[in-house]
Amino acid sequence: MKKVYYLSSCDTCKRIMDGLSPLDDFELQDIKTTPITKAQLGEMKKLAGSYESLFSKRARLYKERGLAQKTLGEADYEKLILEHYTFLKRPVFLYGDKIFVGNSKKVVEAAKETIHP
Template sequence: MAKIYYLSTCDTCKRILKELELPESFTLQDIKKEPLTEKDVEQMHQLTGSYEALFSKRARLYKERDLKNKKLSEQDYKDLLLEHYTFLKRPVILYNDKIFVGNSKKVVASAKEAIHE
């Protein structure tokens, strides 16, 4: 599998996609235009072992709903990921049964290395 979940309106996602120099075999899914399905989220969960690992605590809605002061379960994280695209830590790169979540330099470098092995 070679797939990236991203947001086309996000400058950071655009920069990372350019930086990765992706082969044509990659599928890109703009999560705003094509929302995550339960199958998508469960597949990511299998690779990370945690819905919380996929969850962005920087999301505007996270702050607006005051979620940091609530005790969220794994099911809560899953439900929120399915509810609104902004809760996904972006981008999420799936490649050869590996998953790279987020935009830290270390994650992006690891993804690039794996893709261009």
């Protein structure tokens, strides 16, 4: 599977995707206009190892809701990601049985080396 979950209004997502282009054979899913499904999130979790690793603690809603002061479990992370797209750490690249989550230099470089060796 070759897929990218991203936010079209996110400049960081755009910059990373431009840096990894061409992405011609990738399915692109803007998570704001086409929300991720429980099944899609489950597939991401299977590859990433946990819902927490897919969760963005930098999301504005994370701070607004005071979630940093709460103890969250895997079920909480899953529920929150499905509830609002900003809780998904992005972009998420699926490439075969590999997943690349987020925008850290290390993750982007690993994605680049895998997608365009």
